[in-house]
Amino acid sequence: MTGGEQKRQALTDFEVTVVDFFCDGVKVLGLPKSIGEIYGLLFISQEPLALDDLVQKLEISKGSASQGLRLLKNLGAVRESSEVTGRKSFYEPDVELKQLVSGFIKEQVMPHLQSGEQKLTRLRTMVEQMPGDMRSDFYMGRIQRLDRWTKRARIVLPLLQKFLGR
Amino acid sequence: MTGGEQKRQALTDFEVTVVDFFCDGVKVLGLPKSIGEIYGLLFISQEPLALDDLVQKLEISKGSASQGLRLLKNLGAVRESSEVTGRKSFYEPDVELKQLVSGFIKEQVMPHLQSGEQKLTRLRTMVEQMPGDMRSDFYMGRIQRLDRWTKRARIVLPLLQKFLGR
DNA sequence: CGATTAGTTCATTTTTAATTGAACTATACG
DNA sequence: CGTATAGTTCAATTAAAAATGAACTAATCG
Numbered sequence: 001m002t003g004g005e006q007k008r009q010a011l012t013d014f015e016v017t018v019v020d021f022f023c024d025g026v027k028v029l030g031l032p033k034s035i036g037e038i039y040g041l042l043f044i045s046q047e048p049l050a051l052d053d054l055v056q057k058l059e060i061s062k063g064s065a066s067q068g069l070r071l072l073k074n075l076g077a078v079r080e081s082s083e084v085t086g087r088k089s090f091y092e093p094d095v096e097l098k099q100l101v102s103g104f105i106k107e108q109v110m111p112h113l114q115s116g117e118q119k120l121t122r123l124r125t126m127v128e129q130m131p132g133d134m135r136s137d138f139y140m141g142r143i144q145r146l147d148r149w150t151k152r153a154r155i156v157l158p159l160l161q162k163f164l165g166r
Numbered sequence: 167m168t169g170g171e172q173k174r175q176a177l178t179d180f181e182v183t184v185v186d187f188f189c190d191g192v193k194v195l196g197l198p199k200s201i202g203e204i205y206g207l208l209f210i211s212q213e214p215l216a217l218d219d220l221v222q223k224l225e226i227s228k229g230s231a232s233q234g235l236r237l238l239k240n241l242g243a244v245r246e247s248s249e250v251t252g253r254k255s256f257y258e259p260d261v262e263l264k265q266l267v268s269g270f271i272k273e274q275v276m277p278h279l280q281s282g283e284q285k286l287t288r289l290r291t292m293v294e295q296m297p298g299d300m301r302s303d304f305y306m307g308r309i310q311r312l313d314r315w316t317k318r319a320r321i322v323l324p325l326l327q328k329f330l331g332r
Numbered sequence: 333c334g335a336t337t338a339g340t341t342c343a344t345t346t347t348t349a350a351t352t353g354a355a356c357t358a359t360a361c362g
Numbered sequence: 363c364g365t366a367t368a369g370t371t372c373a374a375t376t377a378a379a380a381a382t383g384a385a386c387t388a389a390t391c392g
Contacts, residue, residue: 014292014305021285021312028278030196032380046304051339061382066340087338087390095308097315112194119187126180138212139180142261146187149263156329163322198350217369227352232370253360253368 011041011057018044019058029104031071034060038068039077039093048081048090076103098164105157117150177207177223184210185224195270197237200226204234205243205259214247214256242269264330271323283316 011019022040023033037058042049049057054065069091072078077100081090094100120143127139177185188206189199203224208215215223220231235257238244243266247256260266286309293305 014289014296017285017289017292018308021282021289024278024282024285028196028275030194034381044305044308046302052337062339063341063383064381066338067381070340087336087388089338095311097318109194112190116187116190119183119190123180123183123187126183130180136212139210142184142210145261152263152330156326159329160322160326163325164318200350218367228369229353229371230351232368233351236370253358255368 009057015041015044029108032068034058034064034068035071038065039072042078042091042093043095048083048092050088050090054091074103075100075107098161101164102161105161109157113150113153120146120150175223181207181210195274198234200224200230200234201237204231205238208244208257208259209261214249214258216254216256220257240269241273242266264327267330268327271327275323279316279319286312286316 019037019040022043023036026036026039027033037060038054041054041058051062051065051069054060054069055062058065060068069078073080076094078091078093081092083090123146124143127135127143130139185203185206188209189202192202192205193199203226204220207220207224217228217231217235220226220235221228224231226234235244239246242260244257244259247258249256289312290309293301293309296305
């Protein structure tokens with residue numbers, strides 16, 4: 001029976017444009033729009049926001065906000081603010097490009113790269129077990145090429161992170 | 167009233183696995199599955215294939231095959247075979263990683279980067295036009311940071327391509 | 333403890349993106 | 363020409379992904 005009269009303050013034009021900027025950005029990375037909205041709003045807010053702030057300002061559901069925050073935390077793009085104010089958590093963005101890229105590579109790219117390598121192993125086995133009249137140098141060559149691709153990726157990705165460090 | 171008895175030859179286990187490998191691969195890039203199927207089948211075929219081969223072997227519609235081939239040609243990942251055999255075209259993959267990555271960057275990444283830069287210009291204008299009590303160093307700092315991000319991207323992407331060249 | 337607020341989960345709904353298929357244009361061959 | 367084959371286009375359908383919202387758990391405070 002109290003009155004935390006949480007007046008829902010709408011986004012300014014400027015904030016909307018920033019949020020829109022990030023929506024586009026995350027689309028390139030294959031992440032859902034809500035991720036861009038949440039990160040964008042945190043990015044342009046001067047102080048950490050609570051989950052309910054995101055719900056109200058972005059007009060998204062609690063579920064979306066919760067799931068989006070989890071993904072962003074997993075990526076290392078958002079962390080819980082250290083200032084503990086009772087039971088409510090506040091969230092703030094990591095704004096270092098190096099960290100953002102590293103997190104994305106670690107969480108979104110590497111798993112695919114690994115599963116690709118497993119598939120490649122299986123493919124190599126399949127070629128080796130082909131009957132003589134089927135086992136062609138062509139197939140072996142192709143597999144080898146895919147192998148080289150993934151090895152390049154394993155070299156380039158760390159270099160990329162290093163470069164973005166400064 | 168002739169009989170080009172085009173027996174629809176199904177894919178081997180091996181071919182299916184390769185195609186599946188590429189379906190996963192393109193998903194990371196945010197491209198539709200059919201793109202992976204088409205490129206994958208071309209990649210593992212010993213001779214160029216016609217559009218109808220793709221339709222039959224992958225069991226996809228003519229429309230999908232046509233649209234998929236167009237995208238892949240735009241990316242520079244597939245080209246029309248030079249061997250002209252009447253009215254029908256045959257398609258073959260470019261298998262050089264450098265070319266594939268360059269095409270992807272040029273066609274899929276750069277356009278987004280450019281439109282992002284436009285949005286940034288607009289955002290800077292917005293901050294500059296803010297009334298004095300709103301125009302904060304914080305906002306300027308954030309815009310500057312986004313600027314640095316895009317500049318880094320403009321440097322890194324060419325480097326990436328160069329590195330993959332050998 | 334019991335009430336209140338914060339946050340999570342996940343089955344359903346909604347939205348978005350991809351695929352189809354039928355009608356079309358273009359080209360080659362007799 | 364006229365017919366058959368190759369390929370394109372795009373409105374309609376289907377499939378995939380994301381968002382919702384209601385029911386849940388967890389934690390705080392009185």
